[in-house]
Amino acid sequence: MKQQSITSLPASPEVERRNRMIKYSIAMGIRVVCIVLMLFVHGWWLVVCAIGAIALPYFAVVVANVKIAPRGAEVIRPGSVEIYTGTESRTSDDEVK
Template identity: 50%
Template sequence: MKIRKPQPQAATSLDRAPRDDESHRMRTYLLTMGVRTLCLVLMVAVVPYGWYTFVFALGAVVLPYIAVVVANAAQSTQVTHAQAPERPALPAAPTQPEPTTPGVFRISESTADGAENDERDDRA
């Protein structure tokens, strides 16, 4: 059985920034209201009147409602299960085996001329 490692949470799974969401909704609203204004102008300007006049009128009446509903609907990309970020496990530091026998340290004193002072060892 293969154990799945938890993947870190991607930055793309975060919500859209409020500033970006607002500018997107504003552009959508202005585009829809521009189409509505075009429908109003075409409804009056296109002569002879016919079935398309009613289509333009319907667009001029319905598009404001659609524009407001779409502009007020925030982009909902919320992550339902956010993952807690985990740090990758670092490899264990290599350990050196402990010596089985204690080491012996020898300390010898020497005089200023570099010769060892054996007299002290005999007196003590």
């Protein structure tokens, strides 16, 4: 059975949580700007700022919680017969280099 290398491991929970909080905080900062701008703009700009202030919380949560897998990451499933890597597949009986 092939062991995980340290470079193929995902980010630690603390790093992942920090990255999600940064994305969420940026989106909420933009929302605050939209709310403040609603006090000063008129016409269509008021509608744009209102839509931003209303829709950004939903999108901020969705974007902050999306996990992006690294490209070409190897997936090892315990008890599985096949090991999938990127675009090629091989059986566990094949020689692993």
